[in-house]
Amino acid sequence: KAGVTQTPRYLIKTRGQQVTLSCSPISGHRSVSWYQQTPGQGLQFLFEYFSETQRNKGNFPGRFSGRQFSNSRSEMNVSTLELGDSALYLCASSSRQLHTEAFFGQGTRLTVV
Amino acid sequence: QQQVKQSPQSLIVQKGGISIINCAYENTAFDYFPWYQQFPGKGPALLIAIRPDVSEKKEGRFTISFNKSAKQFSLHIMDSQPGDSATYFCAATDNTDKLIFGTGTRLQVFP
Numbered sequence: 001k002a003g004v005t006q007t008p009r010y011l012i013k014t015r016g017q018q019v020t021l022s023c024s025p026i027s028g029h030r031s032v033s034w035y036q037q038t039p040g041q042g043l044q045f046l047f048e049y050f051s052e053t054q055r056n057k058g059n060f061p062g063r064f065s066g067r068q069f070s071n072s073r074s075e076m077n078v079s080t081l082e083l084g085d086s087a088l089y090l091c092a093s094s095s096r097q098l099h100t101e102a103f104f105g106q107g108t109r110l111t112v113v
Numbered sequence: 114q115q116q117v118k119q120s121p122q123s124l125i126v127q128k129g130g131i132s133i134i135n136c137a138y139e140n141t142a143f144d145y146f147p148w149y150q151q152f153p154g155k156g157p158a159l160l161i162a163i164r165p166d167v168s169e170k171k172e173g174r175f176t177i178s179f180n181k182s183a184k185q186f187s188l189h190i191m192d193s194q195p196g197d198s199a200t201y202f203c204a205a206t207d208n209t210d211k212l213i214f215g216t217g218t219r220l221q222v223f224p
Contacts, residue, residue, distance in 0.1 A: 042215070043157070090156050101162075102212065103158075104158065106154065106155055107156050
């Protein structure tokens, strides 16, 4: 069974640009969550999508958005990039039965210069 | 109230020793407490998890101890091995399944 796939693995963007990250969940999983990981703030929840609907949202500015497609693949978009957006962005998929394991991808390392 | 506090920040243990990582929470709505292990360049992977209706859960060399009244839980790694060297995160969640992570503990096990 293939794991969670995130693309691209690495990205370098300039301040002010926008970026789109992609996540393909494990086959059959309908819930996709996104997390930001930084040395200073640790792992922070961005948002969760289930059946193309945003179910939960963390405390991030509106520049961070996402969507989920009918095949459960998800994309995350960050507009007007700031230096502080440099981070590892992790996607996790689960079957969305309450309290089942969330499987994480390897992440996308975003560097904003 | 959404925070999960984790300590220590780093831990050095000799091979064969016991590694202990502690976490504390405030939100009494939390009802599921997983621990994640993360190796460099990889995403976190679930190690072991516990619900507050039990005080201890053991899986192999890994044990979670849970103290509901103190709102604390800890991970014990028995017979620590160099392969256990990684960063460990405690987490908590309620019925939203939104994971609130601790700040992480970098464990180094020396032979």
